Amino acid sequence: MIKRESGRLGRWAMGCLGWRLEQRTEPRNQTAHRLAAIVVGVVIALIAVQLAIGDEDAFNRIYRGTIGSKRGWSNILDLAAPLVLTGLAAAVALKLRRWNVGVEGQFFMGAFAGVAIAFQLESMSGAPLLALMFAGAALCGAAWIAVPAIARAYLNVNEILTTLMLNFVAILFLAYIATGPWRNPQSQGSILATRDIPEQARLPGVEVAAVEFSSGLLLGIAVAMVLWLVFRSTTFGYMVRTVGGSEQAGSYAGINVRLLSVAVLLLSGGVAGVAGVAHMTGGDTNAYATSLSNNTGYLGIAVAVLAGGSFPVVVFMAGVIGAIISAGSALRLLDVGSELGSFGLTGFILLMAAIGEGLANYRLRRERPERETLPPGDQASPAAAAGGAGGSRGT
Amino acid sequence: MTSTDSGNAPLAVQMRGIVKRFDDLVAVNDVDFDLRAGEVHALLGENGAGKTTLMNVLSGLLRPDRGHILLNGEPTRIRSPRDALRRGIGMVHQHYRLVHGFTVAENIHLGWDASPTVLTPARIEERTRELSDRFHLDVDPAARIWQLSVGEQQRVAILRTLARGARILILDEPTAVLAPGETDKLFGMIRQLSSESGRTIVFISHKLEEALEISDRVTVLRGGRHMGTHAAEDCTPRMLSQEMVGRSIEFTRQREPVELGENALVAEALSTTDDRGLPALREVDVTVRAGEIVGVAGVAGNGQRELSETLTGLRALTAGRIQVGGQDLSRAHARDFLAAGVGHIPEDRYASGLVLTESIEHNAILRAFQHPPVRRGPLLIQGAARRFARMLAKTVGLSISDVSAPVRSLSGGNAQRLLTGRELNASARVLVVVHPTRGLDIGAIEEVQQVLLRARATGVAILLISEDLNEVMRLSDRILVLYRGAIVGEFTDPEQFNLEEIGLLMGGALAAAS
């Protein structure tokens, strides 16, 4: 067992208050800590909104812009749809304690594959074309993470760094494509886009109880269910749990750890690629555009982390982040930046969640007053003290 | 009261009523501990007795929950290792805590107030050379730590502590990874430090004989409690072992003769490399027959890990041949070894043998999940897995109600019991066992050893790799000595096993043995 103790600085800070942060031998209840931190984060954010605006109308607006109206619900679900899939992509990698920070890039490459196939096979009818587009997107997303995956498995190259770098390559590649051969002559300003994909290659919208949303959401939920089943009740899932717990134990159990590691990261990249094409075919932007992602890939990592890597919870957390972003745009009219709502609040909650998880490593204990000084008798004669100690506590 | 009437040296350290908890575990419970100036004091106890924790408190790494410390009679609060060093207390940890990518000189000067503010490699290497001469500790200042042997690393760690003016030197299990020859050298150094320069030395150990050989006084801890402090000359090993474990330990050789079967494991001219790509095994020949225990003795780092890994498919061979029951496995992977009936009790059971983040059930099927009934096609059959886990738990005598409990809730002994049972279940033919009893308490040690002997009686071929020479001698029918990746000696007659001879070979004395 590893015995740990908090550092000096932390002790000092807490000591001032008469409390002491104590390292646990193993973290407890990370989920509970994370949830508590998220709740605290939201509460702080609401208080901040109140302080910043001081207008009761703000909360009203937030309410109506999110869960208070059909339009609000429709907004949330549309925003959540791509986040479910990018969240799942990040969560797949987390099962093996890998960080696929490249979801953003794979998302773009998935959309690229979709648009490329759609333009090449423009005359094809809807269903087979869409099937091809999705398959191509999965392959392209997986291909985009192949080098980091192999480098990690065989040379132990930090996948956080490599996948992150490839995001920028993907984004620049996108800019090249969107300004190059398939450029939409109408696109202008800083947003570059290709022309729209053919009509039959778009996913229809869905309407439930008069709430409209992208069919990508249904796809995301289906993928979440499939992943959940696969990881729960196949030997593949068992192997991932084993290697995720300890790579050494994985090799020991006869698992080809490197191959499994590559496979899991490719799966993660594939899901991210599907997220890209699903968003393009099902969302408002029916083209390959620089505005396509809006940090969806990065927010997906946030979703996966907040969900503790659990597939079903990813779906829920995507909704939560969707709601936060909706709330952000609802506030825009009140002279509060929507960026503050969408990014700032997400970031803040992510930071809180990280702190919550960090705190799960500790417990708070009332500082016991130490007996600093000795009874006078003992101090007078060290030898007597020694004698008393040596004898009375012997066997 | 044995300790107080002898010796008149002043008390350098008095620890009083020290309590240290980790979560709900009380690691050190109301312990008093004294050090006389200039003595060599052995701190003796089993694994988990609280020796290291107690000394971590004295060296400032941990803060006691209760109790106080007097240095030279003055109540003192020791806030950090740095603070401890300022007061003349230095600890050399079991893992020397040296920065492996740094040079010896850099490690010596790291975090040291007396290092020059501006330093160049040449300058600190020169200073290191001077220190090395002053303390008669031979080190190469420009070498990087990872290039050094463990014995050399230990010298660096000791030199670093001494250089910072430690008058009280705490050595945590300093002999654990040393060859007998290196141990003698260390003992010589300890004696010199204590007699010539008057330093006080705490020698943490779980080895009775060593403690008695080197120390002036001995303190015994058990289960976090102080059991007694004695002058070394008043002690007998029997009495100390009774204090350590609460009863006397009598290991008897209860090995019935077993009819040896065919060659179950045959390895010829095995060669392989370590993680750095350097040769780790050189043409090693090992043969184990059914019903035989072959012990491999050696100091850690002489190829034991690589030997166990090649024989279980975890490490590729660069040359040589492995056969199990007549089947060639020279190029095979861990799965194939398992399928051929090779079980493996690995060196580090918590990192390799078990998945600590998972349940008992998950761990129970670790060797069975790729075969029916647990597996059907790509599916893992939950019910079958549960039944398998319950069956295994029952076989090894684990009294647990729920196999879905996390495996980390098991005690060390129970975890090893589960692991051993699982491996014996998986492998009918060969078992490669590495340090099977390390870190276990006496009761569990006996039980694991009995399990191995019973397996032997049923015709399993066992290769036992252990640092514990006594264990190897007690269990083995034959002993091989591994030194620098090669077999340097073989002892075939259990009645003639000779500790001294084996020890010499382990240390590299190349005398031909019978």
Place this chain on the structure above:
Amino acid sequence: MELELWQAALLQAIVIGSPILLAASGELLGQRVGVFNIGIEGVMLMGAVGGFMVAAEAGNVVVGLIGAAAFGAGFVFLFGLATVVLRANQVVAGFGLWLLGLGLSSQIGRPYTGKRAEHPIDHWEIPGLHEIPWVGDILFEHLWLAYVAFLIPFFIALVMFRTRHGLNIRSVGEDPGSADAAGVSVIAWRLAYVVFGGALIGLSGAFLSLGTTQNWTPFMTSGLGWIGLAVVIFAGWRPLLLIVGAYLFGGLRALDFIAQSGGWNVPPEILTMLPFIGTVAVLILGAWRYRHRPDAGAAPRALGQAFFRGS
């Protein structure tokens, strides 16, 4: 003044490379003590907006720069508190920091959006040197902060490899457990250097808002922070190579403009992505070189790992 193409490229390399260099120096300090600050882009934005605001309010550019450094340091202090003191996951907290920085900077900067900096950073012509023909006006007529940015890596290298202080810094990122045992207070060192790094990253933001563009617009860093992160890796965590990396990456980023004026056929995006591909290649080649050296490598070995004092 008509510039030759290569002169324009060199000029742009320095103009764009200097803030990258400042940011990369800050990131390097954090990573060298083992803290991977993935939120660098957000910190840079906070520095940009903070510097702009303080300079506008105080009416003084130096006070503005101090403000930028304080904004950066204070913002990273949050991150340090989470990751170093509470041992929260660095990737999660870093992403949080980035997103928070994006949102917070655009919010607090709203009153200043679109205004010009009244007190921008001055240009310095280095006496004598700037009159050198061909290169003088390219190399020696820059914002004074650009010269500071150029000198910082030298200073870092000097401290890191030639002082006791630097030995301690390196040990904390390499093997915090051993550093702790040797008497280096890991938590304090990590917090101090990640925060100090944050101050430099904040300065790099102000380089943009008070120097290059002389105004504040939301998201104005447009990925320069990420490039700073890439430069640290590209340089193999060696301070002096940061200079090479930053100007190289800055120059390649400037190619958009240059390719247009030069009438090249190569799409500028393809050239701009080269440094990122190069960084991946550097990582992989480095790992290949050190594949048999489990104890060594280019990256600080404890990078991204929380430190728990253990026994």
